[in-house]
Amino acid sequence: MNREKYSRQILFREIGESGQERLLRSRAIIIGCGALGAAQAEMLARAGVGFLRLVDRDFVEESNLQRQIMFEERDAAERLPKAIACARRIARINADVQTEPVVADVNYKNIERLITDVDVVLDGTDNFETRYLINDACVKHGKPWIYGAAVGSYGLTMTIRPGVTPCLRCVFEKIPPPASSPTCDTAGIILPVILTVASIQVTEALKLLTGSIEKLHGGVIQVDVWETSFHRVSLQKVRERADCPACRHRRFEFLEASLRQSALTLCGRNAVHISGLGDVSLDLREIAERLKPLGEVTLKEFLLVFRVNGYELTLFPDGHCIIKGTEDMALARSLYARYIGI
Amino acid sequence: MSVTVRIPQPLRRFTENRDVIELSAGTVGELLEQLERQYPGITERLREPDGQLRRFVNIYVDGEDIRFLSGLATEVRDGTEVSIIPAIAGGSESVLRC
Numbered sequence: 001m002n003r004e005k006y007s008r009q010i011l012f013r014e015i016g017e018s019g020q021e022r023l024l025r026s027r028a029i030i031i032g033c034g035a036l037g038a039a040q041a042e043m044l045a046r047a048g049v050g051f052l053r054l055v056d057r058d059f060v061e062e063s064n065l066q067r068q069i070m071f072e073e074r075d076a077a078e079r080l081p082k083a084i085a086c087a088r089r090i091a092r093i094n095a096d097v098q099t100e101p102v103v104a105d106v107n108y109k110n111i112e113r114l115i116t117d118v119d120v121v122l123d124g125t126d127n128f129e130t131r132y133l134i135n136d137a138c139v140k141h142g143k144p145w146i147y148g149a150a151v152g153s154y155g156l157t158m159t160i161r162p163g164v165t166p167c168l169r170c171v172f173e174k175i176p177p178p179a180s181s182p183t184c185d186t187a188g189i190i191l192p193v194i195l196t197v198a199s200i201q202v203t204e205a206l207k208l209l210t211g212s213i214e215k216l217h218g219g220v221i222q223v224d225v226w227e228t229s230f231h232r233v234s235l236q237k238v239r240e241r242a243d244c245p246a247c248r249h250r251r252f253e254f255l256e257a258s259l260r261q262s263a264l265t266l267c268g269r270n271a272v273h274i275s276g277l278g279d280v281s282l283d284l285r286e287i288a289e290r291l292k293p294l295g296e297v298t299l300k301e302f303l304l305v306f307r308v309n310g311y312e313l314t315l316f317p318d319g320h321c322i323i324k325g326t327e328d329m330a331l332a333r334s335l336y337a338r339y340i341g342i
Numbered sequence: 343m344s345v346t347v348r349i350p351q352p353l354r355r356f357t358e359n360r361d362v363i364e365l366s367a368g369t370v371g372e373l374l375e376q377l378e379r380q381y382p383g384i385t386e387r388l389r390e391p392d393g394q395l396r397r398f399v400n401i402y403v404d405g406e407d408i409r410f411l412s413g414l415a416t417e418v419r420d421g422t423e424v425s426i427i428p429a430i431a432g433g434s435e436s437v438l439r440c
Binding site for chain 2 (some may be wrong): 036126127128148149150151152153154155156171172173174175187189220222224226227229231233234235237238241242
């Protein structure tokens with residue numbers, strides 16, 4: 001171990017030399033490398049967590065740069081997938097850290113494989129469907145995971161230790177419907193709240209990885225950086241009382257859900273996201289050849305961009321696709337069927 | 343007689359941006375009725391049309407989830423602190439499924 005590199009962290013008694021050694025041997029996954037995920041990745045990499053799996057389905061855009069601290073102008077210009085951009089930056093920050101970028105949609109087919117060989121799971125997602133899937137997989141395999149979300153200047157976080165604390169479904173029984181929670185497009189978002197929530201999540205991860213279990217905060221933390229308010233509600237009594245399908249009855253409804261290709265409107269981006277197909281790996285070169293006579297094709301290392309009739313389709317190897325130029329999901333599906341046809 | 347209600351940011355557009363509101367009531371249900379009288383529209387975000395608490399919104403009375411107390415009939419008294427915590431998704435995507 002390079003003691004000099006981590007000397008200030010080793011001086012922090014709660015971590016010390018043995019804690020640092022544990023961190024270097026630890027494995028973490030960050031699911032979603034947007035604002036929260038990029039901040040988590042930066043902090044975990046600098047702390048010397050030995051292995052980071054970075055999962056994201058999107059590419060870097062200019063509007064991300066205000067809050068997604070791992071990305072730079074040129075990543076947006078190159079449309080680099082976020083997972084790849086994160087891994088490249090980590091290689092420049094700390095060579096002790098091994099990364100595994102995964103450019104894919106997380107779904108019921110791959111989630112268990114992604115989480116079973118890590119010590120902790122960090123939530124950097126932006127939707128409840130993926131979170132309930134993470135929750136099911138983590139409860140099933142006994143993996144701790146750390147929920148975090150932010151909007152405006154407000155954030156929420158909670159640490160889940162299956163079998164010990166309440167899980168996400170004990171606390172929030174149902175997925176909120178679309179209109180009920182403000183998203184960044186209606187409420188906006190500022191970076192300080194992202195860094196605040198990510199800092200609490202990463203601190204919890206460091207406690208878990210170094211064995212400071214008794215120091216975990218054990219509740220739901222609500223923070224508002226604009227109002228300067230910080231509030232923790234204890235969840236001590238929730239678990240024993242909740243009749244939870246996941247952690248009490250071990251019924252994993254989100255893991256068992258059969259795959260249905262879903263479409264999702266990306267508000268504010270005039271775009272629709274079409275989900276991937278699970279365990280496929282498309283030959284983008286072959287698809288590029290096929291599409292060339294029909295429109296303008298740009299083949300990049302990790303994705304393919306196809307422009308036709310004012311629409312722009314960005315296709316990834318696992319089959320997921322972002323279609324710009326419409327918010328009409330039926331139209332997006334038909335464009336996908338016509339041109340990608342899988 | 344006053345109960346402290348903490349309003350999370352997503353609901354503050356109903357409360358003229360106030361984050362803490364003092365009300366007097368005997369139960370959580372009465373508290374919500376008062377809140378609605380003072381800030382019309384707010385409880386529609388918290389309750390189903392049949393009046394039940396929405397299942398992605400939690401209300402804590404002195405740190406205890408009212409689902410495991412007496413629900414909307416849970417008693418509150420002078421000095422009680424009530425927190426409202428709705429689930430938030432975050433991110434820039436809105437979840438609109440077809």
